Amino acid sequence: MIAVSFDKCNNQEKKDFECPCTYAGCPRHGRCCDCVHYHRKKDQLPACYFTAEQEKTYNRSIDFFIECRDK
Template sequence: MECKKERNLKNCTCTYTSCGKRGVCCDCIQSHLAAKELPGCCFPPDVEKTYDRSFRAFAKAWNL
């Protein structure tokens, strides 16, 4: 399967711009799930900027 990194980068909302996984969504998701967290693109912009990627922060952000 071909990686669509350049296309993904156009829609990536993560503000951690020095991350080597930006635009490589499969690696990003795998890395975050291994750390028991979610990628920044799962959060509203104001919460994403806190870099708290926890499931708890996700539930709180979306009132779950």
């Protein structure tokens, strides 16, 4: 496995980044590296992989992602 450093996330300091996550109070909002890292540990995908309607379900599972793509 490749070691990944999250010290230099490109979006970490950007205030104008439009994160598609609608989960209120998310501490990773707009911090892509942190978000990907968090969801990857849970075998999930972040909100940016889903349409706006799919994202509102808060179902971040890989199975849900595949199901949505197969339609």
